[in-house]
Amino acid sequence: MTDQHTDTPAGHAAAETTDLATTTSDASLERTRLRSAQIEEELAGDPGRFRILTGDRPTGNLHIGHYFGSLRNRVRLQQAGVETFVLIADYQVITDRDGVGPIRERVLSLLADYLAIGIDPEAGTIFTHSAVPALNQLMLPFLSLVTDAELRRNPTVKSELDATGDRPMSGLLLTYPVHQAADILFCKANLVPVGKDQLPHLEQARVIARRFDERYGRAGDGEQPVFPRPEALLSEAASLLGTDGQKMSKSRGNTIELGMDADTTAQRLKKAVTDPDRHITYDPVGRPEVSNLVLLAALASGRRPEDVAAEIGDGGGGTLKKVATEAINEMLAPVRARRAELAADPGYLLQVLRRGNERASAIADATLTEVREAMQMVY
Structure with missing residues (x-):
């Protein structure tokens, strides 16, 4: 995912489509592809206009499907001069699980993968959900801007619910799209590298950003909105199968x-x-x-x-x-x-992560302060 808030954020250029983050029509997908190609040209001319947010859940080791599908592109964008935030989504591991497994080990393994493929921690920010309280606190006002029906129509939530059979859905799983919106918006992302299956999540973030500004008075009075409208940088990554001919997993x-x-x-x-x-x-x-x-x-x-x-x-x-x-x-x-x-040097990995967590927390704190001011909740 990508993120940056500027005077003319890329997110303001695309017309909003629907209030519901559901499925993506063929026409909407084609518009997204055309806009994505235009953004690539803008990136070549002025990469500093953009900030990207992207990341992974630490549920196991990364593989070549991840590399060709997204990791290689992250390095490309960062090396082109795009400010990059990379989230290790440790809280999202527990959305539908009874336990997190060897979470600390997996977080450090994921970080080692990132650095080994060429993501530069000095040129970007690598951080974890659990170390950025203000990011997660944004979920409270954001949840007030969506309905239960909208969340249940989200394709990821629907597929996860179908996959669990009769097992009750956790509240965290139901609100997964809102958590992703907080990931994108806490650092004011205006560009999100995604595949077409993830477009409904991005649309939910756009809807939340718009509804927040409409409800709290920053959308129509000439002031800069609190949040940009993040756009998609659509990935047309090759679809790879596993060695058994089934979906790589x-x-x-x-x-x-x-x-x-x-x-x-x-x-x-x-x-x-x-x-x-x-x-x-x-x-x-x-x-x-x-x-x-x-x-x-x-x-x-x-x-x-x-x-x-x-x-x-x-x-x-x-x-x-x-x-x-x-x-x-x-x-x-x-x-x-x-x-x-x-x-072999976990001390260095922890140092990188702590620096990233500190920077992400400072940005999240500033955003939360701005949100409270807009909501007139500064006491």
Whole structure:
């Protein structure tokens, strides 16, 4: 996600669509794609106009799906000069769980992944939910701006509710979209890198920002609104399957983790699903498992998947797995070396996190003060 509040925030440029963060229509999605392409041009010309907020839940080790899906783009944006906030969403681990697992270990592991891939803690802010009280306190006024029905229509909430069967939904899970809005708005994000499935969450944040200013008198009197209207930087990341041909998931054990050693990577890819046809082609619809390995090799080596497939030709699945393994291990070698150094120095990791938490807390405190002033709750 991204965030920055300026005199002409990008969030003010896009027309609001609906008061409900539900599903995204084809027309709305096309508008978002066009606006996202325009934002990319604006980023090239003036990256300082933008601030991004993005992050992950510390539920396990990051893998190549995360890397190609979002991590690589975060590094690109930061290196382009965009101010970057990266959230380690530890509170969101407990939305639908009885326990958090080895949370401290996972937070530090996630941080090591971030630093190893090239996120610069000096040029951005890496922080945790639990260390920024004012961010979480924003949920109280924000919750007054949404209805129970709106939250239940949110696609993520609906899918999570369906997945739990008869298990009652926790209040934290129901209000998950509002918590995400607080993540975006506490630092006045005006740009959020998302996939199309996350657009309803961003729309909910836009709705909350608008409703707050309408209710508390900052929208129509010529003053700068308290919150920008954050926009989407739409990611068209390649859809990657796990080594078993199913959706890539930490819980399925079908991923290639960033911190995994080269031998384990080779063993896992050796078991990857292919098909009996020895002639390798790139056909995502007709040959999804084979094409997935071709795509992995292409992404890791910076090549076109069609060229990788043509080079392998009649080499069969064994050659394909060998090519994919070599490309991934070569790409990840410097990341893994750096990650090992970082993991061996937890004191440094904690220092980075504490600095980030302090900065995020200072920004959240200032935003909460502004919110209280707008609500006339300063005593």
